[in-house]
Amino acid sequence: MGKICDPFIRETNFLSTSVNYTEARPITQLPCYNISMSELANPHDRFFKETFSRIEVARDLLANYLPPDVVALLDLNSLEAQSDSFIDADLQEQFADLLYKVALKDGSSAYVYILLEHKSYPDPDTPFQVLRYEMRIWENDWRNGEDLKPIIPLVLYHGRERWRVATDFSGLFAGDEVLRPYWPQARYELLDLSRYSDEEVRGAARLQIGLLVMRYIFDPALHEYLADIFALFRDLSGSRTALEYLHTVLYYVGQAAAHLQPEEMVTIVQNMLAEEGSEIMQTVADHWIEQGIEQGIEQGIEQGIEQGLREAVLDNLLVRFGSIPPEMEEGVAAVSNADQLRYLRRQAILVEDLDEFAALLSESSAGADE
Numbered sequence: 001m002g003k004i005c006d007p008f009i010r011e012t013n014f015l016s017t018s019v020n021y022t023e024a025r026p027i028t029q030l031p032c033y034n035i036s037m038s039e040l041a042n043p044h045d046r047f048f049k050e051t052f053s054r055i056e057v058a059r060d061l062l063a064n065y066l067p068p069d070v071v072a073l074l075d076l077n078s079l080e081a082q083s084d085s086f087i088d089a090d091l092q093e094q095f096a097d098l099l100y101k102v103a104l105k106d107g108s109s110a111y112v113y114i115l116l117e118h119k120s121y122p123d124p125d126t127p128f129q130v131l132r133y134e135m136r137i138w139e140n141d142w143r144n145g146e147d148l149k150p151i152i153p154l155v156l157y158h159g160r161e162r163w164r165v166a167t168d169f170s171g172l173f174a175g176d177e178v179l180r181p182y183w184p185q186a187r188y189e190l191l192d193l194s195r196y197s198d199e200e201v202r203g204a205a206r207l208q209i210g211l212l213v214m215r216y217i218f219d220p221a222l223h224e225y226l227a228d229i230f231a232l233f234r235d236l237s238g239s240r241t242a243l244e245y246l247h248t249v250l251y252y253v254g255q256a257a258a259h260l261q262p263e264e265m266v267t268i269v270q271n272m273l274a275e276e277g278s279e280i281m282q283t284v285a286d287h288w289i290e291q292g293i294e295q296g297i298e299q300g301i302e303q304g305i306e307q308g309l310r311e312a313v314l315d316n317l318l319v320r321f322g323s324i325p326p327e328m329e330e331g332v333a334a335v336s337n338a339d340q341l342r343y344l345r346r347q348a349i350l351v352e353d354l355d356e357f358a359a360l361l362s363e364s365s366a367g368a369d370e
Contacts, residue, residue: 043255044118045096051210078103086133153188158214163192205235309341316348
């Protein structure tokens with residue numbers, strides 16, 4: 001386990017629409033939390049923890065999405081993040097968690113346990129997992145000689161399918177009602193973002209941004225919602241605070257939204273810049289234009305390799321056979337797979353005649369079309 005604070009953000013020249021990055025320098029630090037290397041590699045875990053480890057965001061989440069009668073018992077001003085995680089190592093690709101301690105208005109205390117279910121579909125084992133993690137929390141306190149506290153679990157789900165899993169452990173049992181006292185209820189609260197419209201997502205700007213980005217991260221139509229999501233950054237107090245969180249959001253979208261291409265983001269941001277030239281929008285523009293440039297460089301390198309292989313294939317054929325039919329040149333030029341071109345380069349040396357090579361070229365083209 002290590003700690004992550006993400007204390008750097010790039011400085012941008014807001015006087016120009018061109019990319020002009022200087023050295024990264026420290027800014028106001030984000031909260032630190034314990035994180036494993038596997039969690040760091042998972043963009044959902046990282047975004048969840050960077051968003052909800054901020055006490056004001058966690059407080060806002062609980063105030064808006066726990067049942068009102070439960071909220072009425074909590075002194076949310078006392079909310080305190082705990083450093084432990086209770087997720088099994090082999091389940092960190094499915095879940096992320098945060099634990100908070102909170103004072104109750106009667107003078108006692110309780111835990112609030114937020115479990116992120118970040119698969120794109122509901123996991124029927126979730127009630128079992130929630131109870132399992134609750135038992136670990138209680139066991140940890142018991143070993144340390146502390147009184148056992150109530151745990152209020154909140155499962156945050158942002159998959160595209162509706163949640164149809166039981167919201168208590170007793171839902172996993174079937175049997176005569178006489179036996180009901182012998183199996184635990186272990187209820188959890190559920191925040192299923194797939195059930196909320198954009199207008200129904202409540203809370204301050206930072207919470208709304210986090211929930212909306214998570215709501216659409218698996219959606220191929222994410223690009224259609226980003227303009228409205230980015231517009232919420234205007235409501236964040238302080239440009240430095242907004243830029244910090246913007247950095248987090250851009251990293252998450254760039255890592256987790258596999259269906260979103262940098263050129264799509266450039267188009268979206270250019271349209272937004274035409275409407276308002278704010279620092280926030282310019283930062284988004286610079287980030288995604290840079291991403292587009294980097295992708296273009298990578299594509300250029302790849303295309304250069306492919307072109308070099310095509311020329312090698314044709315050179316080998318020319319050396320061996322003296323001339324090449326125009327249709328064979330066109331066939332080689334149409335091959336865009338580097339591995340296939342390497343194969344053809346070798347075969348251009350090994351084949352007995354151009355007819356044999358033409359047959360191999362035809363097979364290679366047919367394989368690429370499948």
